Amino acid sequence: MPVESEEFESSGERRLSVAPDTHAGRVLSFLKENGDRAYTLSELHDATEINKGSLGAVLSRLRDDGLVVHRGKYWTVAEDERLAAAAAAEASESGRLTEDEFDKDEWLDHAAGSGHATEAEDEGS
Numbered sequence: 192m193p194v195e196s197e198e199f200e201s202s203g204e205r206r207l208s209v210a211p212d213t214h215a216g217r218v219l220s221f222l223k224e225n226g227d228r229a230y231t232l233s234e235l236h237d238a239t240e241i242n243k244g245s246l247g248a249v250l251s252r253l254r255d256d257g258l259v260v261h262r263g264k265y266w267t268v269a270e271d272e273r274l275a276a277a278a279a280a281e282a283s284e285s286g287r288l289t290e291d292e293f294d295k296d297e298w299l300d301h302a303a304g305s306g307h308a309t310e311a312e313d314e315g316s
Contacts, residue, residue, distance in 0.1 A: 209258070218239055218241065218249055218253065219253060219259070221238050221239055222267060222268035228267065229265035229266060231266075235266060
């Protein structure tokens with residue numbers, strides 16, 4: 192659906208959707224599942240069956256968002272909290288994450304292990 196030019200100009204740049212049914216989601220999922228390796232564009236094409244033209248664009252956007260790393264001809268998943276932030280943002284935007292599916296204790300345990308302050312630590316400060 193077309194939008195007015197003014198809306199287009201004011202919308203700013205949006206983060207690439209990494210929902211599971213998108214090319215970006217498929218690539219990111221594959222790279223996360225195989226995080227101990229780096230892959231060429233051809234290898235990623237073979238694994239995801241996404242055409243190489245689209246795959247190159249998706250990988251560039253994922254790199255720009257800090258979700259994948261590119262060195263030489265190889266691509267791999269980034270190893271930092273931006274992956275968790277992207278997943279949380281995607282889940283909240285899509286409405287797929289319900290209160291029943293969110294385990295706050297598990298999340299806090301993960302946050303504590305990642306070097307970030309937990310809610311309990313913040314309250315004690």
